[in-house]
Amino acid sequence: MSVADRYLPVWILIAMAVGLLLGRTVPGLGTALSALEIGGVSLPILIGLLVMMYPPLAKVRFDKTAEVAADRRLMVLSLTLNWLVGPALMFALAWIFLPDEPELRTGLIIVGLARCIAMVLVWTELSCADREVTAVLVAVNALFQVLMFGVLGWFYLQVLPGWLGLATTAAEFSFTAIVTSVLVFLGVPLLAGLVSRWIGERRRGREWYESRFLPAISPLAMIGLLYTIVLLFCLQGEQITAQPLTVARVALPLLIYFVGMFALALLASRAAGLGYARSTSVAFTAAGNNFELAIAVSIGTFGANSAPALAGTIGPLVEIPVLVGLVYVALWLGPRLFPGDPTLPAPRRPQAR
Known part of the structure; x- marks a missing residue:
């Protein structure tokens, strides 16, 4: 990791503080930012996410993705974790921790249904996970999101609670919002990465592309991440400070979910015989969530000022610092769980004086 990457938690804490400060001290800023949207998609957040996702996708060697997709063991494990285990775990945690808060519980369940297609690329x-594996898993999650989000929402909000004798929630999810989220938040940066590699290698060769161009654009990922964090905390700073108990009640099951899914996926991948790089890709893909979609669906279904929308908003505020912490956990655990694995990141050598 570079010096900037090693101090990422510090930069994130500063970005959170700056966002909260701006949201609380600049009158009307949050309202003005919220008004900047296209087709229900926040334009300021969209810009940050696209800038953040472009460098990792530009680094993907797309000629290797067919080989990744052919690994049946990898694909079955990832699909099981993302579309069976993840939603079921979030459903259980929502009912355990929020039995008396049906709207917050609904928002939390929706977060569990929205599988990650954006920030997982940064984590x-x-x-130092396998970026080709991550790209394939993100694309598969995007496809399943379009096909299964509405079905799983109906199952976890109406069918399963009815079977268990629990309260049900009526909700109709916008198919357009789901497709728009996938096309915009994944399609645009994926296409940009594909075109960059094709043009760069065609005109200047792979060596120039990977040794000169990619290092030049790499800082954009961190810039986009920090910019997005500032925006999120600026937009939600007032709600966070005004309802600390609500935030804490939603944050606790989210914390358990992110850490639990990461640990389960990492250990399951190791048991399946995957190496460090692929196991880490599976783990972060399983642990992360598509907060952009969760927030958009909650707002479109229940309203911008609803409790489900608030729960969806709290999601990334918890997810970002937790998954940054899990990056360091992965780097520390890697040599211990995968001794001698050739995909482990090389140890950092001390610089000569």
Whole structure:
């Protein structure tokens, strides 16, 4: 990790503080930012996410993705974790920790249904995971999101609670919002990465592309991440400070979920015989969530000022610092769980004086 990457938690804490300060001290800033949207997608956040996702996707060697997709063991494990285990675990945690808060519980369940297609690219890049595996898993999650989000929402909000004798929630999710989220938040940076590699290698060769161009654009990922964090905390700073108990009640099951899914996925991948790089990709893909979609669906279904929308908003505020911490956990655990694995990141040598 570079010096800037090693101090990422410090930069994130500063970005959070700056966002909260701006949201609390600049009148009307949050309202003005919220008004900047296209088709229900926040334009300021969209810009940050696209800038953040472009460098990792530009680094992907797309000629290797067919080989990754052919690994049946990897694909079955990831699909099981993302679309069976993840939603079920979030459903259980929502009912355990929020039995008396049906709207917050609904928002939490929606977060569990929205599988990660954005920030996981940054976490896997920082932890030296397999970027080709991450790209394939993100694409598969995007496809399943379009096909299964509405079905799983109906199952976890109406069918399963009815079977268990629990309260049900009626909700109709916008298919357009789901497709828009996938096309915008994944399609645009994925296409940009593909075109960059194709043009760069065609005109200047792979060596120039990977030794000159990629290092030049790499800082954009961190800039986009920090910019997005500032925006999120600026937009939600007032709600966070005004309802600390609500934030804490939603944050606790989210914390358990992120850490639990990461640990389960990492250990399951190791048991399946995957190496460090692929196991870490599976773990972060399983642990992360598509907060952009969760927030958009909650707002579109229940309203911008609703409790489900608030729960969806709390999601990334918890997810970002927790998954940054898990990057360091992965780097520390790697040599212990995968001794001698050739995909482990090389140890950092001390610089000569």
